[in-house]
Amino acid sequence: MSSSQEITHTTIKNLVKECNNSNAMKVNLRKWTIEDLPLIQEILWKTWITSLGNFIPEDDLRKYFLEHYNDNTLLTRLYQQNTDCFIAQVNDNITVAVEITNFNQERYNVSSLYVLPEFQTMGIGKKLLRLAVKEAQSLGLNKVWIGVMTDNKKALDWYSKFGFNITERLPFTMGKTTVSLYIGYIMFNC
Ligand SMILES: CC(C)(COP(=O)(O)OP(=O)(O)OC[C@H]1O[C@@H](n2cnc3c(N)ncnc32)[C@H](O)[C@@H]1OP(=O)(O)O)[C@@H](O)C(=O)NCCC(=O)NCCS
Numbered sequence: 001m002s003s004s005q006e007i008t009h010t011t012i013k014n015l016v017k018e019c020n021n022s023n024a025m026k027v028n029l030r031k032w033t034i035e036d037l038p039l040i041q042e043i044l045w046k047t048w049i050t051s052l053g054n055f056i057p058e059d060d061l062r063k064y065f066l067e068h069y070n071d072n073t074l075l076t077r078l079y080q081q082n083t084d085c086f087i088a089q090v091n092d093n094i095t096v097a098v099e100i101t102n103f104n105q106e107r108y109n110v111s112s113l114y115v116l117p118e119f120q121t122m123g124i125g126k127k128l129l130r131l132a133v134k135e136a137q138s139l140g141l142n143k144v145w146i147g148v149m150t151d152n153k154k155a156l157d158w159y160s161k162f163g164f165n166i167t168e169r170l171p172f173t174m175g176k177t178t179v180s181l182y183i184g185y186i187m188f189n190c
Pocket residue numbers: 047051112113114115116119120121122123124125126127147148149152154155157158161
């Protein structure tokens with residue numbers, strides 16, 4: 001799937017400037033559609049490289065990415081029951097973040113939450129997390145479950161801010177690299 005709306009460096013630079021200058025950055029959250037898939041792949045990849053690239057070799061990241069976030073697997077997720085996929089768009093509807101969740105009657109999982117590096121710490125991740133909480137509540141559930149790599153310190157700190165309760169530590173393999181993953185849930189007061 002090729003990206004028809006590639007996020008160019010200039011677009012990002014201008015948008016970041018706009019967001020920093022504006023007291024009221026407009027963030028729109030919505031479910032993804034088939035047209036969003038190329039941009040979602042781009043956001044996932046760019047965010048992976050910056051957040052995971054310092055402890056997982058790029059070749060291993062790429063292998064996992066091509067296996068799990070290729071066109072077919074994303075299309076499957078898009079139409080799968082019990083899977084919700086959201087994107088965050090700012091100002092002129094530029095997509096800057098992605099959240100993928102799956103759930104059943106007992107458990108609501110956030111399997112991916114990625115904000116483009118240039119748009120981190122602007123409150124977008126929190127909005128997406130709140131949305132997951134709202135969705136879980138609407139299903140009568142009282143926890144949102146997440147998995148975070150133990151080496152992903154920034155994300156770990158961020159989830160800890162919302163009362164991340166770690167319940168187990170599991171191995172997680174990407175290509176030839178195996179890392180540790182904390183599994184746990186967050187409180188609903190975020
Ligand atoms: C982790 C991530 C999703 C957070 O999203 P974000 O949009 O950057 O976070 P927000 O701006 O919404 O954070 C809001 C709050 O968290 C605080 N915060 C931001 N980064 C933080 C950090 N690393 N540690 C602790 N607190 C942090 C902010 O100060 C803000 O606090 P406030 O509400 O009290 O003012 C995002 O940074 C990201 O995509 N990281 C890389 C990918 C990744 O690791 N994803 C998680 C994989 S499991």
